[in-house]
Amino acid sequence: MGTRPSRLAQAAIADDIGLLLAKLHAAGSVLNNRALAAVDLRERSYSVLRLACSGLEPTQRELAEFLSLDPSQIVALVDGLEQRGLVVREQGRTDRRQKIVLATPAGERIHAQAAAAVRACEREQLAGLDDDDAATLRALLRRALWG
């Protein structure tokens, strides 16, 4: 990132976790969405495609829970990716209500491009941190989320 420190950065709110997360997240989203436009994806559709490429064979329900999105939003995201031939829905192995979201070869190719672009954004976003600090940040965020 590298925003210049505003006069207001001395206010108490500049230590509120909520504001810090909001600002860093917002800035990252701008970078990511700008970069992902090259492959006609947005952060959301990218994250669904990325999980479809993971080999974990996620159901739509799992995607919704993991991405902190409503199941109905997953429907729209998967619809979009499916219409472009980047993912397919497969019926669940044991439960016929479930739909597993899998990437097609075309989806894998787009994902590889997109992932490289997002990695570059991440480096830009965390330019103020060295590699150790970035790893610490990742670990702390993971721990705050999952203990």
Add this chain to the structure above:
Amino acid sequence: MGTRPSRLAQAAIADDIGLLLAKLHAAGSVLNNRALAAVDLRERSYSVLRLACSGLEPTQRELAEFLSLDPSQIVALVDGLEQRGLVVREQGRTDRRQKIVLATPAGERIHAQAAAAVRACEREQLAGLDDDDAATLRALLRRALWG
């Protein structure tokens, strides 16, 4: 937080800063907005009120830049707070185009209540981290934003 670790948390995306920030920010917003409903505020209006209470006499432009919001959004937020008598707009000291946003005594009172509620949410959100780790997280986020 204390979400249970989904099966998908082993996917590569679970180390993406973008996803980690999005999830922690989204979870925090839910907590904050739920708590702030008691004083009829939302995260956005709270952050404007908080800066109006800071003693730094922020202009609307400074609020927009610092909160990563568009100036036009600040207008609506200040309008809402002003109609409730929580803040007032004052003409800029040197530049008559500018408007300084200041809290009224009523605004200060509501802010005190709200700030206590938000602090409690923050503790809940960071329950998985001890005090040192929470301080480290804050410092890393600040550094990523402002260097």
Add this chain to the structure above:
DNA sequence: TATTGTTATACTCTATAACTATA
């Protein structure tokens, strides 16, 4: 009876452009 995916709807947030008044 409960759950998965789906549809529908309303609300909030985000992004842009244009206007006015001052500088």
Add this chain to the structure above:
DNA sequence: TATAGTTATAGAGTATAACAATA
């Protein structure tokens, strides 16, 4: 001419409720 605030509008994201198929 440039900037601060304002208005207006469209698009993206969020939150809810209800329904069909399946468990």
